[in-house]
Amino acid sequence: MTQLQSYELAQRMAELARASASPRSVEEVLSDVTATAKELIRGVDTAGVLLVGKNGKYESLAGITELPHTLDDLQMTFNEGPCLQAALDEVIVRTDDFRAEGRWPKYSPAVVELGVLSGLSVKLYTAERTAGALNLFAFKPHAFGAEDETTATVLAAHAAAAILASRQGEQLQSALSTRDRIGQAKGIIMERYGIDEIAAFDMLKRLSQDSNTRLADIAQRVIDTRSGHDARDGD
Incomplete structure (x- = not known):
């Protein structure tokens, strides 16, 4: 060259x-x-x-x-x-x-x-x-x-x-999205059951293990139930 x-x-x-x-x-x-x-x-x-x-x-x-x-x-x-x-x-x-x-x-x-x-x-x-x-x-x-x-x-x-x-x-964005979903789900559980953050996260982990479902998917289901509850309240 x-x-x-x-x-x-x-x-x-x-x-x-x-x-x-x-x-x-x-x-x-x-x-x-x-x-x-x-x-x-x-x-x-x-x-x-x-x-x-x-x-x-x-x-x-x-x-x-x-x-x-x-x-x-x-x-x-x-x-x-x-x-x-x-x-x-x-x-x-x-x-x-x-x-x-x-x-x-x-x-x-x-x-x-x-x-x-x-x-x-x-x-x-x-x-x-x-x-x-x-x-x-x-x-x-x-x-x-x-x-x-x-x-x-x-x-x-x-x-x-x-x-x-x-x-x-892309992997970083996915990880951040997963973290946000888990955080949002913990907040919903804490409010719903009057428990602290550690207990809420333990509940999510148990649900994940018992159902053999990814933690992020369990978190999304919790968020979806909150959204459905809010929609009914709006009606």
Whole structure:
């Protein structure tokens, strides 16, 4: 990678980091990543991101065109392909010419029919329930080299950080919501039975254990009974 290319990559990564600091969806961040890949890697004609769940469900995101989504659908249908392999197994999967590619006997001829001749897929991350890959495609053979792999790896790392940060934010919001529901339910029980906070929480825990129901769900039922009681009083 030349000094100029390194500078351009560093500059674009700084811009992506600043953009990600503001409240944005994962889809918006990933769209920036795929757009930047097309800007910095000369051979890219289209790009996208594939996320694969352990249950076989998948998400095809941030496609520059509709083509990456079609290619992802093909891979999941055939259960083979570079994006799937990068997401689940290898870190970098490069195809110089799909016309001569024997690793994916069903997928390769299908993408050639769509005009795609080369590709580069880089693992984003593999978590407990989800794996992902950044996927770049070109309409000519031998479109990608070692320098392109380096650039794509840096971009994939940024995309992975954005996804993980979003998931952690969702988990935090869920935890805060659960805490609020339990607190509200404790208050209702304290008022209804004239007991203190510790006794109210013990009651919630016993109900949860006896019914084999999550504590947050028990709390929501208590809140719902209060809401129903208030509605009847209003009538």
